Amino acid sequence: xxxxxxxxxxxxxxxxxxxxxxxxxxxxxxxxxxxxxxxxxxxxxxxxxxxxxxxxxxxxxxxxxxxxxxxxxxxxxxxxxxxxxxxxxxxxxxxxxxxxxxxxxxxxxxxxxxxxxxxxxxxxxxxxxxxxxxxxxxxxxxxxxxxxxxxxxxxxxxxxxxxxxxxxxxxxxxxxxxxxxxxxxxxxxxxxxxxxxxxxxxxxxxxxxxxxxxxxxxxxxxxxxxxxxxxxxxxxxxxxxxxxxxxxxxxxxxxxxxxxxxxxxxxxxxxxxxxxxxxxxxxxxxxxxxxxxxxxxxxxxxxxxxxxxxxxxxxxxxxxxxxxxxxxxxxxxxxxxxxxxxxxxxxxxxxxxxxxxxxxxxxxxxxxxxxxxxxxxxxxxxxxxxxxxxxxxxxxxxxxxxxxxxxxxxxxxxxxxxxxxxxxxxxxxxxxxxxxxxxxxxxxxxxxxxxxxxxxxxxxxxxxxxxxxxxxxxxxxxxxxxxxxxxxxxxxxxxxxxxxxxxxxxxxxxxxxxxxxxxxxxxxxxxxxxxxxxxxxxxxxxxxxxxxxxxxxxxxxxxxxxxxxxxxxxxxxxxxxxxxxxxx
Ligand code: GCU
Numbered sequence: 001x002x003x004x005x006x007x008x009x010x011x012x013x014x015x016x017x018x019x020x021x022x023x024x025x026x027x028x029x030x031x032x033x034x035x036x037x038x039x040x041x042x043x044x045x046x047x048x049x050x051x052x053x054x055x056x057x058x059x060x061x062x063x064x065x066x067x068x069x070x071x072x073x074x075x076x077x078x079x080x081x082x083x084x085x086x087x088x089x090x091x092x093x094x095x096x097x098x099x100x101x102x103x104x105x106x107x108x109x110x111x112x113x114x115x116x117x118x119x120x121x122x123x124x125x126x127x128x129x130x131x132x133x134x135x136x137x138x139x140x141x142x143x144x145x146x147x148x149x150x151x152x153x154x155x156x157x158x159x160x161x162x163x164x165x166x167x168x169x170x171x172x173x174x175x176x177x178x179x180x181x182x183x184x185x186x187x188x189x190x191x192x193x194x195x196x197x198x199x200x201x202x203x204x205x206x207x208x209x210x211x212x213x214x215x216x217x218x219x220x221x222x223x224x225x226x227x228x229x230x231x232x233x234x235x236x237x238x239x240x241x242x243x244x245x246x247x248x249x250x251x252x253x254x255x256x257x258x259x260x261x262x263x264x265x266x267x268x269x270x271x272x273x274x275x276x277x278x279x280x281x282x283x284x285x286x287x288x289x290x291x292x293x294x295x296x297x298x299x300x301x302x303x304x305x306x307x308x309x310x311x312x313x314x315x316x317x318x319x320x321x322x323x324x325x326x327x328x329x330x331x332x333x334x335x336x337x338x339x340x341x342x343x344x345x346x347x348x349x350x351x352x353x354x355x356x357x358x359x360x361x362x363x364x365x366x367x368x369x370x371x372x373x374x375x376x377x378x379x380x381x382x383x384x385x386x387x388x389x390x391x392x393x394x395x396x397x398x399x400x401x402x403x404x405x406x407x408x409x410x411x412x413x414x415x416x417x418x419x420x421x422x423x424x425x426x427x428x429x430x431x432x433x434x435x436x437x438x439x440x441x442x443x444x445x446x447x448x449x450x451x452x453x454x455x456x457x458x459x460x461x462x463x464x465x466x467x468x469x470x471x472x473x474x475x476x477x478x479x480x481x482x483x484x485x486x487x488x489x490x491x492x493x494x495x496x497x498x499x500x501x502x503x504x505x506x507x508x509x510x511x512x513x514x515x516x517x518x519x520x521x522x523x524x525x526x527x528x529x530x531x532x533x534x535x536x537x538x539x540x541x542x543x544x545x546x547x548x549x550x551x552x553x554x555x556x557x558x559x560x561x562x563x564x565x566x567x568x569x570x571x572x573x574x575x576x577x578x579x580x581x582x583x584x
Pocket of ligand 1: 162163164336401402435452490535553555
């Protein structure tokens, strides 16, 4: 799905800001006619979660109504007009001037509707958000704790199957945008490198049957272009960039890809996209970027912010990238769901490597509700890849995090997902992040073996040395059997800011220093380990339980307020970050 942009032939209006909001605990909004609009709402921010903003709504995961009004922009009378939501968690139903536009299920991925019944003036946009959590959703909640599914977490409120707070709301910008009726519908860009030449394969999918396309790539003193007739609703063409400047963390060279569609000799649509020429591949037990081995240093993260909950926050987006750069990280995983498109655009510009992950966290294969979970998971895998596949920063797909893969049937379900992902994008490695390791029935499907390991925390408790030994032995055994690259998706320890102990004890800052230091040194010494991500960049909100002080996961290297713990400097030294004048 194309990201909405202003161009010479496209215009957008961002409806972010203050909307009107009402909780609907009794589910009476439809009966009360709120689909046409409602009175007596309270202010809410879009994008943001309602849980930390609205009094009494922190643990409310039911239905709530949003409303805003807008005027059809001048000059849009003969355009195709759509309304696009970047993410609504969990289910959205959308009306415009009382006319149902449609519904969408699942957070973290965009959806859009044609703005039927749009008026010239006084348009009322109403969104019913259902934040309910349950066993038929992805991610799931209120799961059966069948021993075979091995849910290790203690009882928690809300009873999610995962370790982050299930924030609800309209979490990313709502955009109204106009195009001609003959327009670009989708774009797929794939790059190859032959010698010093960059080959850019461009596939266009169009609406309204425009006749021709002109594709131009410019940058670094070069401009190349090609034209093609559009057969039926698509066209494919390859452009060659002599002496291409490749995209990499060290030199995130981008080119400007411009597409013009024509009909009757007139340009009817124009779109542009920054692209990067690079290759990513698995070669034996190495991960190669542009043919050279890379080592991923970085973090698992969350979109989790004070007051905003999971709502898109450009402020924190910029700060988190500054922190990662300061500490010397070159990558992160979008744990445990697709992140905002704006984050990937920034990663393209800064040269940050991203493992893009579906919302399928702690998937389990108990028959109860399984068909629903599988349906949603497949829809999310396809939507994630179709959304993110043109970003050079995305180097790998993670289809799931910590699935409960003891049941034999899990292997078949994962094989289906791998086939889907590889069909949608044959250019990138595909994995999922396992906690079971050798007991995971689907592990061998992965191009890169990805493991979460907390030895010295959840096992070998309080004994970092024993944990390191056990981890080393385990990784050597998995590598010896699979001969594949191994990536550590998570390692870390809960660390209460300001808690100190000598000798170090668990939860103290000193323990985090020693744990991260020992683990990073071990993993750096294993050539088949292609990277390791600390869990987590920052402390984040979780459900309440006896293992989450004040509803927080404290494994952050930085606090939720983005202040460094003691270990941040040690990690910076280990990762050889360039000394910058600015402290975090
Ligand atoms: C798991 C899981 C994370 C969780 C972490 C923890 O590995 O993937 O989502 O936060 O453990 O327990 O801290």
